[in-house]
Amino acid sequence: MAIAKMRKLSIVAEPELKAALLRDLQNLQKVEVRDLPSELAEDELQLPQANSEAYAENFSWYERAEQALVDLSQYRQKESLKDKLTAKRPVMTMDQLYQEADLDKAEEVISRIESLKSRRTAIQDERETIETQQNELVNWRSLPVDPTTFADFEHFDAKLGKLPNDDNRQFWNTLQAAEGLSLAEVYSDENEIGVVLFIDKDQGDGLDGLLADNHFSEWEYPYQNGPDRAFQNLEKERKDLLDEEKHLVSDLQDLQGQRQTIALAAEVFYNQAQLQTVDDLTYDNDLLTLVSGWVTEEDYPDLQAIMTADYPSAVLLTEEISQSEIDNNEVPIKLNNNKLVEPFETVTEMYSLPKYNELDPTPYLTPFYILFFGMMMADLGYGLLMWLVTIFVLKVMDLKPGVKRFMRFGHILSYPTMIWGIIYGSIFGASLPIQLINPTEDVELVLILSIAFGAVQIFLGLMLKTYLASKEKDYDSAYSDGLGWLLLLLGIIVMVIGSMAMDNALMTNIGKWVAIIAAIGMVVVPMIFNDKKLLGAGLGLYNLYGIANYVGDFVSYTRLMALGVSSGSIALAFNMLIAFFPAPARFTIGLLILVFLHLFNMFLGLLSAYVHGARLIFVEFFGKFYEGGGRAFAPIKTLQDHVRLKDDK
Incomplete structure (x- = not known):
C-alpha cells in the first residue's frame, strides 16, 4: 500500500514497427510515453512533422460520431429500464476493434445524419416563421x-x-x-x-x-x-414542411441500425487521436524510432513479454530514476492500494497526489473517513439503502472504471452508516429496540467521542510529520512541527483530564510539566538549528501562537456530533409530521410524502458527510504532514465508452 515504484524506459525499434508498437502500448494501457529530454536528443534524431492536423481530424470525427449517436438516440424506440440498466458493452480485442470498425461507412453515415439534422432544423425554423406569419394574418382573414x-x-x-x-x-x-x-x-x-x-x-x-x-x-x-388566400397559401407551405419533416424523421429512425458502426468508429477515431498525440513525442530518423516513457515495476514484465514476443528486433532499455527527476516532480504517480483502500484514492486525488518521494496518505485517511462518514450519516435504514443500491449497480450494470470505483466507495461507506445507525438506535429516524447511545440525550458523550476521534487523527498526523521530517534529516521541523506539538497537546489533554475528570493531582502535574517542557523545547530547538539565535527564538515563539489553530481544529470535529444529531432529528421530525395525518391519508399520500422526505434527507446527509468528511481530512489531517503536488501517471488512453477492450497478448 504505497506509491507504485516506477521504471524509466526507452524502446528503440525500426521505423516501420512504430505504428504497431504504439498501438500495442495503447492496448496495454500501462505505459506512459514521455517527451525525450532535449539534452538527450541527438542531432540525428529528428522530431517528426507535427501531427496536429491528423489529431484534429481524428478528434473532430470522434466528436461528430458522439454527437451523431446523441442525435440518433432522440429517434430510437424507448428502452425498458431493465434493458438500460443491464446493457453491456461488447468485449473485443484492439485488433478486433480495428477489423470490425468501418470508418469510411461511419463517416458517410455521420455526414448523412448531420445533413438530415441540419435540414430538419431549417424546416423547424421555416415552420416557426410561417406560424408567426399566420398568427399575424389570422385576425385579418375577415377583411x-x-x-x-x-x-x-x-x-x-x-x-x-x-x-x-x-x-x-x-x-x-x-x-x-x-x-x-x-x-x-x-x-x-x-x-x-x-x-x-x-x-x-x-x-x-x-x-x-x-x-x-x-x-x-x-x-x-x-x-x-388577400389575407384569407395568403393564410391558406402559408398553411399549404406549413403542411408541406411537416410532410418533409416526417420523411426526415423516418430516415433518421431507419439509421438506428448504424449505431454500432458509428460507436465502433468513435472508439477508433478517439484511439487514433491519442496515438497521434503520442506519435509527436517519439523521435525518428531513417534507421530507428525511439520511444521513451514510464511503466510501473509491477507492469514491467507485461511490457517485456510483449516486446519479446512481437518485437524481438527492438531493444527495451531501463534507466535509474535520477534525484533531479524526483525533485522536479517529473516522475508520474500511480497509487497502489488493496481493494479496501483503493476506492478512497478518490479523496486523495481530490486534494492532490503525493510526490514520488512522499508518503501515500490514502491508507491513513481511510479508517478515519469511514468512521467520520458513519458518525455523520448514522442511520440503519439509510445504510441499508446505500448497500442495496450500490450492490445492485456493481452486480448488474456495466460500469466504467471510474464509476465502478466510486460505487465501491459508496458501498464500503454503507457499512459504517449501518453500524453507527445501530449504535444510535436509528432506522429512518425511528428508534430501534437496542440503542447503545441516544444522540439527542447523550449529547455530551457524542461530543466527547467526536473530539476524541479527532484528537487521534491529529496525533497521527503529527506522528507522521515527525517520522517524515526525521527521515529527511530535518530535525528542526520534526520537533517544531511534529513531536513538539504532539507532546504539548498530549500534556494539555492529560492535565485537563486529571484536573477536571479524574481529580488526580499527580496526573495533572505530569500533564502540566510535559506541556511546559514541550513548549520550552519549541523555543529552544529552533535556536539550536538556526545560526541567528534570537531569530530562532522568535520563530519558536511565533510557532507557539499556533495553539489557537489547534483549538479550532478540535472544535471542527464537533461537526461529527452536529451532523449526526441533525440528520436523525430531521428524520424523526418527518415521521412525526406524517403521524399527524388521518389514518387513510397516512398510508396513502402520507407514505409517498414520507418516502420523498426521507430520500431528500438522505441526499442532504450524504452530501454533508461526503463534503465535511473530506474537509476534516484535508484541513485537520493533511495540514499536519502532507504536501502533495504529484503528477498523475497517464498511460496512452483508449476510449472504451462503447466497447470493453481485452488483451489477447
Missing part, C-alpha cells in the same frame, strides 16, 4: 377588401393598422369623428383594434399628426393575395 387593390383607389388612400384598445375606445372615437377619413373595425381584443382607414387624398397630409397622436400603427401588407 372584406383586398389590400393588394389599395393602390388602385383614385380619390382616397387605404391603410391597415392597429389602435390601442382602451376602456372607452378614446383613440377609436377620436379618429371616427375626424373629417377626411373613415375607418372600419376588422377585429379587436383586449389590447388592440385592427382597423382599415380610408383617407381623402386631398386631406391626407394633414392627418398624419392626428394618426400619430392617437397611436395608430400602420401595417405594411406584405402578401400578393
Whole structure:
C-alpha cells in the first residue's frame, strides 16, 4: 500500500514497427510515453512533422460520431429500464476493434445524419416563421377588401393598422369623428383594434399628426393575395414542411441500425487521436524510432513479454530514476492500494497526489473517513439503502472504471452508516429496540467521542510529520512541527483530564510539566538549528501562537456530533409530521410524502458527510504532514465508452 515504484524506459525499434508498437502500448494501457529530454536528443534524431492536423481530424470525427449517436438516440424506440440498466458493452480485442470498425461507412453515415439534422432544423425554423406569419394574418382573414387593390383607389388612400384598445375606445372615437377619413373595425381584443382607414387624398397630409397622436400603427401588407388566400397559401407551405419533416424523421429512425458502426468508429477515431498525440513525442530518423516513457515495476514484465514476443528486433532499455527527476516532480504517480483502500484514492486525488518521494496518505485517511462518514450519516435504514443500491449497480450494470470505483466507495461507506445507525438506535429516524447511545440525550458523550476521534487523527498526523521530517534529516521541523506539538497537546489533554475528570493531582502535574517542557523545547530547538539565535527564538515563539489553530481544529470535529444529531432529528421530525395525518391519508399520500422526505434527507446527509468528511481530512489531517503536488501517471488512453477492450497478448 504505497506509491507504485516506477521504471524509466526507452524502446528503440525500426521505423516501420512504430505504428504497431504504439498501438500495442495503447492496448496495454500501462505505459506512459514521455517527451525525450532535449539534452538527450541527438542531432540525428529528428522530431517528426507535427501531427496536429491528423489529431484534429481524428478528434473532430470522434466528436461528430458522439454527437451523431446523441442525435440518433432522440429517434430510437424507448428502452425498458431493465434493458438500460443491464446493457453491456461488447468485449473485443484492439485488433478486433480495428477489423470490425468501418470508418469510411461511419463517416458517410455521420455526414448523412448531420445533413438530415441540419435540414430538419431549417424546416423547424421555416415552420416557426410561417406560424408567426399566420398568427399575424389570422385576425385579418375577415377583411372584406383586398389590400393588394389599395393602390388602385383614385380619390382616397387605404391603410391597415392597429389602435390601442382602451376602456372607452378614446383613440377609436377620436379618429371616427375626424373629417377626411373613415375607418372600419376588422377585429379587436383586449389590447388592440385592427382597423382599415380610408383617407381623402386631398386631406391626407394633414392627418398624419392626428394618426400619430392617437397611436395608430400602420401595417405594411406584405402578401400578393388577400389575407384569407395568403393564410391558406402559408398553411399549404406549413403542411408541406411537416410532410418533409416526417420523411426526415423516418430516415433518421431507419439509421438506428448504424449505431454500432458509428460507436465502433468513435472508439477508433478517439484511439487514433491519442496515438497521434503520442506519435509527436517519439523521435525518428531513417534507421530507428525511439520511444521513451514510464511503466510501473509491477507492469514491467507485461511490457517485456510483449516486446519479446512481437518485437524481438527492438531493444527495451531501463534507466535509474535520477534525484533531479524526483525533485522536479517529473516522475508520474500511480497509487497502489488493496481493494479496501483503493476506492478512497478518490479523496486523495481530490486534494492532490503525493510526490514520488512522499508518503501515500490514502491508507491513513481511510479508517478515519469511514468512521467520520458513519458518525455523520448514522442511520440503519439509510445504510441499508446505500448497500442495496450500490450492490445492485456493481452486480448488474456495466460500469466504467471510474464509476465502478466510486460505487465501491459508496458501498464500503454503507457499512459504517449501518453500524453507527445501530449504535444510535436509528432506522429512518425511528428508534430501534437496542440503542447503545441516544444522540439527542447523550449529547455530551457524542461530543466527547467526536473530539476524541479527532484528537487521534491529529496525533497521527503529527506522528507522521515527525517520522517524515526525521527521515529527511530535518530535525528542526520534526520537533517544531511534529513531536513538539504532539507532546504539548498530549500534556494539555492529560492535565485537563486529571484536573477536571479524574481529580488526580499527580496526573495533572505530569500533564502540566510535559506541556511546559514541550513548549520550552519549541523555543529552544529552533535556536539550536538556526545560526541567528534570537531569530530562532522568535520563530519558536511565533510557532507557539499556533495553539489557537489547534483549538479550532478540535472544535471542527464537533461537526461529527452536529451532523449526526441533525440528520436523525430531521428524520424523526418527518415521521412525526406524517403521524399527524388521518389514518387513510397516512398510508396513502402520507407514505409517498414520507418516502420523498426521507430520500431528500438522505441526499442532504450524504452530501454533508461526503463534503465535511473530506474537509476534516484535508484541513485537520493533511495540514499536519502532507504536501502533495504529484503528477498523475497517464498511460496512452483508449476510449472504451462503447466497447470493453481485452488483451489477447
